[in-house]
Each structure stands twice: as C-alpha cells, then as structure tokens.
Ligand code: BF8
C-alpha cells in the first residue's frame with residue numbers, strides 16, 4: 001500500500017505515535033492488505049453453514065452458492081443487513097433518549113427537564129395531540145407514548161414519526177409503492193428474517209426492503225432522536241466554535257466526550273461546571289470539555305463546546321498525552337482506544353451496558369443516577385490530571401474557528417431578519433436567480449482509506465466556487481470546520497460571486513459584522529434529519545417533490561453502516577447521493593443498475609460513486625444543472 005500522508009495535525013500525531021511505538025489504525029490498515037475482493041464487492045455469503053460461499057462477478061468461478069443463491073441475491077441481502085446495522089443503531093439511540101425522557105416525566109430521572117417548550121408543542125401539534133388546557137408534562141407524556149407506539153404497534157398503521165416528519169408528496173409516493181413503515185422493531189426483525197437462509201431471493205424485492213429500512217432509519221432513528229434531543233436539551237442556535245486537536249489545553253483538566261447520545265454528554269458538561277473550583281484547587285486552570293465525533297457535534301451545536309476530533313483522529317487525541325479522561329457511550333468507538341489510553345495516564349471510560357471494551361473503566365450510566373455518575377466521571381478526570389502533572393504533552397498548535405448551531409430553526413430565525421413574513425423567500429429567490437446554484441448536504445465519516453486525498457475538503461471547495469450552498473453533519477462537519485470552511489473568513493475566499501453576495505447580505509441583516517460562513521454545520525449524524533427538513537421545506541415552498549430540487553447529498557468518505565442506511569433514506573426521498581468509496585454492491589449487476597439508474601424512475605433518487613474529488617464535484621454540479629433546467633430556472 002502506498003504511504004499515506006494526512007493533513008498536518010493528523011500526520012504529526014501519527015508520527016508521534018510511531019515515535020512512541022504505539023500502533024494506530026494506519027498500521028493496522030496496512031496489515032490488512034490486500035483486503036478481500038469478494039467482501040468489497042458484496043458477493044460473499046455467510047448466511048448458513050453450507051457456506052461461506054463467494055461468487056466472482058467476472059465469471060471466474062462458481063456462479064451460485066451451495067443453496068443456489070446468485071450474486072444478485074447475495075449482494076442485496078448483504079446490503080439490507082448493512083442497513084439493518086445502521087438503522088438499529090439510530091433507532092436504538094432514539095429509544096434510549098425517549099426512555100430517559102419518560103423516566104424524567106415519571107420523576108425517576110430528576111437530572112433532566114423539558115428545556116425547549118416551543119419544540120415540545122410543535123412536535124405535539126404535528127402528532128395531532130391537543131395541547132389546550134394540558135400541562136407540559138401531560139403533553140410530553142402523550143408525545144412519548146406516540147414515540148413508543150412506533151416501536152410497538154402491531155396494527156400496520158403508518159408510523160407516527162413518518163406522518164409527522166415526511167414531506168407530504170414523498171409520503172404519498174411511498175404509499176403508492178407500498179413501502180410505508182409501521183413499527184421500527186418489526187421492520188428490523190422482518191429484514192433479518194427476510195435475509196436469513198432460505199427466504200427472500202428476489203433482488204428487486206430485497207432492494208425495496210432496503211428503501212423501507214432507509215425510512216426506518218430516517219424517521220424512527222434520526223428525526224425521532226433530534227426531536228427529543230431538542231425538547232430535552234434545547235434547539236441549537238448559531239454560536240462561535242473552535243475545531244481541531246489544538247483545542248486541548250495543557251494546564252486544564254481535559255475531558256474528551258466521544259459517542260452519540262447527549263443524555264450522557266450534557267450531564268458531563270453540567271458537572272464540569274459544578275466541579276470547576278475543585279479542579280482549580282487541584283492545580284489546574286479549570287476543566288476543558290472537548291467534543292469528539294457526533295456527541296461533539298451535539299455539544300458544539302447547543303453550547304459551542306470545541307470540536308476536537310473526527311473519527312479517524314480519536315486515537316490521535318489520546319496520543320497527545322493531554323487527555324485526562326475520554327468518556328464514551330455508543331457507536332463509532334474503536335476498541336483500540338482502551339489500549340492507547342493505557343499507554344498514558346488517561347482514564348478511558350465506557351458508560352453503556354451494551355458497549356464494554358477490554359481495558360476500559362466501566363461506569364454504568366443510567367438516567368436515574370445521572371448526576372451521581374457524571375460527578376464520579378468528572379472526579380476521575382480531575383484525579384487523572386493530578387497524575388499527569390510534569391508529564392510531557394504534545395498538543396498541536398493548530399486550531400480553526402467558525403460557527404455552528406445552524407438548526408433549521410436557527411436558519412429560519414436568520415432569514416426572518418431579511419423577510420419576517422416569508423423567511424424562505426430570500427432563499428427561493430436566490431436559488432431562482434442562480435446566486436445559490438443548488439444545495440448539497442455532506443454527511444458521514446472520515447475514511448482512513450480516503451482521508452489522505454482530502455476528498456471532503458476538495459469537493460466542498462469546488463462546490464462553493466460554483467455557488468452551491470453546502471451544509472454538513474457528523475464527522476464531515478469536523479473535517480470542514482478544521483479546514484476553516486465554517487468561518488466567515490472563508491466566504492470571500494472560496495464562494496462564487498453570487499453566494500458571497502447572499503452570505504454578506506444575510507449576515508448584515510442579522511446584525512453580524514461578518515458574512516455568514518460558506519458551510520453550515522447542522523449537527524450530528526442523527527441531525528441529517530435537519531437537512532431533510534430543510535430540503536422538505538424548500539420543496540414544499542416551491543410546490544415540487546424533493547427529487548425536483550437542485551440538490552444532492554454526499555457521503556464522501558463512507559465508513560459506517562449507519563451512513564449506508566442514511567444514504568438509502570436520501571435515495572428514497574429522491575435525492576442524488578454521491579458515495580465514496582463504493583458501497584458493496586458492485587458484485588450484483590441488478591443492485592448496481594437499480595441503485596445507479598432505475599431508481600430514478602421510482603423515487604427520483606440515484607446513487608453516484610466517484611472517488612476523484614474534482615470529478616465527484618463535477619458530477620454533482622451537472623446533476624444540479626439538469627434539475628435547474630427541468631424547473632426552468
Ligand atoms: O454517526 S460520521 S464516523 S461519529 S458514523 Fe461515526 Fe461516521 Fe463519525 Fe457519528 Ni456518523
């Protein structure tokens with residue numbers, strides 16, 4: 001494998017790990033070469049013990065598995081199972097938050113409260129709950145019960161959160177196609193059943209099930225999680241942030257929070273404030289909470305907490321030697337972190353009963369005892385800081401500044417300053433006149449296989465030059481913040497003339513002395529719900545389907561199964577979805593044809609695989625041009 005060179009901060013810490021003789025993912029990727037071609041094409045089946053069977057799509061070898069399954073069947077079954085992994089993660093996350101919410105309402109989780117009453121009432125009225133004359137707690141109980149219906153009902157009625165959040169035209173389209181969903185857990189069960197040995201062998205039927213699983217992810221996972229996060233912890237508003245590993249501070253107790261669920265991270269943040277004086281008494285300058293991966297985005301969106309690292313940098317944050325505690329909950333947590341923490345004084349703390357890692361300290365974090373546990377965790381970090389005194393740390397100097405907190409509500413508030421009665425009008429007018437050529441949502445991960453190509457940054461810069469409005473979530477948000485693209489100073493540097501003018505005008509109307517930044521941070525991966533809401537609102541305002549918008553999505557450095565299920569949801573919504581590297585579909589001509597061509601006639605969506613950043617951006621721009629032409633703008 002050719003030597004990979006990463007951005008300055010990432011590379012400096014990889015080099016430092018080498019100096020210290022500590023193994024990282026880069027070493028292990030090399031040890032894994034060559035990776036299995038059948039696995040990459042998706043044509044290896046392990047669904048039963050007559051296998052494993054593998055099909056060479058180029059015709060050099062067996063054309064069928066022992067049971068007679070073809071490459072098309074095998075690839076489509078595998079794709080659906082990948083999506084089940086993604087959707088189960090997001091639905092599990094949402095369920096955790098709803099359960100914490102219910103415990104709070106029952107008085108069993110006194111550490112939590114309803115923070116955003118307006119959001120509660122908005123969700124309640126969307127669900128058809130009458131709010132007049134009822135207490136907030138009663139309304140909240142009904143909202144929680146509607147959420148639980150979506151995880152338990154057996155009557156086959158469409159899911160409440162689908163009716164609440166799906167754009168109306170797309171809801172009707174899915175109804176006509178027979179892919180509406182009712183109960184997320186049943187859908188996940190049916191998908192596992194369907195893909196087990198001796199069930200669905202029809203690739204088209206399996207691909208329709210993939211679209212359904214996309215809807216499960218989008219509505220019972222992402223939208224449900226975002227709604228409850230906002231009610232519990234507040235809907236994000238624009239704030240200033242810093243990004244990159246340079247946000248660690250040598251003389252402070254550094255607590256890195258990694259994972260996804262704000263039910264944990266919000267509590268830790270609260271207790272760092274309460275224990276600030278204690279930390280100072282022990283010789284520090286205070287406590288510095290930094291965010292890693294998606295929970296980092298959650299904290300930065302609501303509290304402006306610095307964004308320390310994306311997923312590929314999680315090991316490297318520890319290599320600085322400056323992290324006193326890394327606290328994790330669920331998803332995207334590399335088992336290697338516990339081993340790296342052991343090389344330093346760092347306390348690596350797991351908190352979920354279903355996420356335990358050898359070598360980690362486990363603190364079972366339950367909403368009922370949130371305050372006690374959060375206090376215990378912060379105290380462990382303060383103790384670890386004392387152990388660190390006098391030890392060498394290697395914190396890179398580089399950090400960038402920018403803005404975060406651009407929820408749809410925050411965007412609408414900004415736009416109201418331009419047109420208070422019709423806030424979307426300025427966006428629609430500027431899309432029509434071409435100042436905003438189109439809208440592209442970047443989502444997903446940093447791929448260790450592609451990160452050295454700066455895929456995400458290069459594509460974004462190209463799109464900005466062409467006046468595209470770029471919004472980002474998840475680890476792409478970290479990458480683009482680190483590149484300085486979420487700061488106002490990047491507006492004049494990277495945007496085409498049209499977008500530059502719009503960002504200056506809205507910034508001025510909003511009372512800022514700077515233009516809005518060119519890339520808008522819309523939050524964590526579950527906050528892809530916010531991107532869908534924005535696109536749904538634009539489509540609604542224009543009176544068209546989402547598939548008719550000059551818009552696209554991109555997962556430019558695909559890693560996780562969760563990105564596959566989100567991508568499929570975007571395909572079901574009718575979006576053009578760029579993905580790199582290729583999802584594991586190339587072993588099936590049916591899956592490849594349907595997802596990259598035929599689907600356009602069904603939902604309007606289309607998958608587009610391209611690993612070269614310039615070509616990928618050009619492909620997206622041509623798609624936007626076609627959509628603009630079709631709209632006559
Ligand atoms: O859910 S972007 S590496 S942290 S999967 Fe994971 Fe990918 Fe990061 Fe968040 Ni999303």
Ligand code: SF4
Nearest residue numbers: 045048051053065067
């Ligand atoms: Fe092989 Fe069929 Fe068993 Fe898969 S289900 S491992 S293709 S025999």
